[in-house]
Every structure is written in C-alpha cells, then in structure tokens.
Amino acid sequence: MFISHRHYLNEVPVEGKKNLRFLCRLGFWDRYHLQIIRTDNCISLLTTPFAITEESFWNINHFEDLAKYVFWTFNKSFLLKILGRVESQRLPILLRCRDLLAEYPVAYKEPAPADADQELLFCYRKSAHLKTQAEFALLYQLDAQNRQEFLTAVEKRINDFPSSPPRLADGDTNLSPALDSPPAARAAIFLEMLRPMNGSPEDTLEFMISRTEEAGCHFKLFSPVKRLANGKNPYGFNGCVGGMIDFFYQQGYFKQEYNLEQVFEAYLRYSGNSIGKFKSYLSEFRNDRHYREFFRQLKGLKISKLS
Incomplete structure (x- = not known):
C-alpha cells in the first residue's frame, strides 16, 4: 500500500x-x-x-x-x-x-x-x-x-x-467453445455511427466533445463518471447525456441507419458508463429538467446541421 x-x-x-x-x-x-x-x-x-x-x-x-x-x-x-x-x-x-x-x-x-x-x-x-x-x-x-x-x-x-468454425490443427485445443455456436450479432460501434467531418469520424467526435464543453456541461461525458456511494450516477448526469445524444442526433451527426436506442447503447459502451433501468430511461429522458436545460444550452451555440 x-x-x-x-x-x-x-x-x-x-x-x-x-x-x-x-x-x-x-x-x-x-x-x-x-x-x-x-x-x-x-x-x-x-x-x-x-x-x-x-x-x-x-x-x-x-x-x-x-x-x-x-x-x-x-x-x-x-x-x-x-x-x-x-x-x-x-x-x-x-x-x-x-x-x-x-x-x-x-x-x-x-x-x-x-x-x-x-x-x-x-x-x-x-x-x-x-x-x-x-x-x-x-x-x-x-x-x-x-x-x-x-x-x-x-x-x-x-x-x-x-x-463455420475453423478446423483444429493437430494438437491444437485452444479454440473457444463459443465457436461451436452461431456467432452473436455484432454490436454497433459508436465511432462507426458518426458521420465523418473532414473525412474522419474522430474529427466529428472531437467537435462534439468541444461543443459539449462549450455549452457548460459539468461532466466529461465521454469518460467514465464517478458514481455516488449508492452506485448511482451523479445527479444531472443522465439528463446531460440525453441532451447531448438527442441534440446531435437531431442535427444529423449520426448515420441514418442507426436509431436513437442504438446510439445510446453504443455511447454507453464507448464511454464506459451505464444508466439504470435503461428502457424506462429511453422513454422518459426528454422529461428530465437537466435534459431540457442542456439541450437548450447546446441549441444556443447555433451548431449547424451536418449534411
């Protein structure tokens, strides 16, 4: 120690x-x-x-x-x-x-x-x-x-x-048991969902991060948030996440083939965060006061739609 x-x-x-x-x-x-x-x-x-x-x-x-x-x-x-x-x-x-x-x-x-x-x-x-x-x-x-x-x-x-699973080489026993069953559907990756700016989805992500900070967000939304003693996210975090994702989704920063639920799920995997009772959250997040406040702050920056 x-x-x-x-x-x-x-x-x-x-x-x-x-x-x-x-x-x-x-x-x-x-x-x-x-x-x-x-x-x-x-x-x-x-x-x-x-x-x-x-x-x-x-x-x-x-x-x-x-x-x-x-x-x-x-x-x-x-x-x-x-x-x-x-x-x-x-x-x-x-x-x-x-x-x-x-x-x-x-x-x-x-x-x-x-x-x-x-x-x-x-x-x-x-x-x-x-x-x-x-x-x-x-x-x-x-x-x-x-x-x-x-x-x-x-x-x-x-x-x-x-x-189909590849054939084992002689003496090779190091194949995963998962190969005996059909492969699971591939989860979408957050960076793949972003429409590229200057030919790069990484540039799109950097733009979103900078605008999020400029709007006065109190959280680093693309890093793991420190949870409270009771294991929950800090007050206001879920609303800020909803405001950020929904704003950029409406502004066309995500590819059209992905729905909002897929974007939220990919974001959570990327950032290392989680939201309890996720399905309920998706149906109610626009009613959150912090969502409305942060969405309004982002809107005030007059960010252009990505076309």
Missing part, C-alpha cells in the same frame, strides 16, 4: 521509450502523466513493471493485464502498428480480445473485482479520484479512444471469418 502510494502513477514503456522520473519523485503527478503521454508511453496505477512492444501486445496473457490495468495512451503510430497485425491473428485470440475490451472499455472499470487485493483496491480508489480532476481528462479520453479503435478493427476482422 505504501509503495503504491509512493508510485501513484507508473510509466509503462512502449517499445523501450522512457522518461526521467524527476517529476515523479517530487509527486507532481499532474505534470508527470502529461510527460508520459507526450513520450507516447502508457500509464498504470499498479507497481507491476509492465512494458509494451508490438509483439508482447498480442500475447493474450499479457493483453489481459493491459486491458484491465493499463491506460492506453500510446500514440497513433503505435496504434497503426498493432492494427496492422489484426489480420494475422487467430480467431480465438481475436474473440478473447473482444471479450476483454467489452468488459473493460476503460482501465480500472468500476466496480473493483470481489477478489481484489489491497493494492488493487487502492488503485481503483486512485482512479476514482483522478476521474474527478480536470487535469487528467486526457488520460481517460485517450484510453477510451484507443481501445475503441482497436475493438472496431478486431470486430471487423472477426466478421470476416467464415461462419
């Missing part, structure tokens, strides 16, 4: 790159995490000495830890390198990657596992605190975006496989 507090944030080198730990030793964690991101490395809250290479990233045993305990703050170039190897991966590996990222759309996704030790529980408390600090918003944004882009590529590759 003492060691985990002393090493509040830990750099995870990507292909051998490292920073000087001067800011770390002084405890300037807000500056240190930006230094790590600037070097295109990743971040963990555990004292475990993780390291990432293109090869080790695709080692499924390592990948499980990366999905659970490492913030993916690597740069676009490294993302392209690992995406370039998606085509060569065996189906069981891709299925396991998909399942892990469905469970962990962000690192340290709450609640903490029931069997967590004291250090891991402390890491979850650290993460819950960092989410409330504006200085660390980029950390959670990059983690969510990199995971989503990787998941999109993995799911696309999975869908390219034939529907």
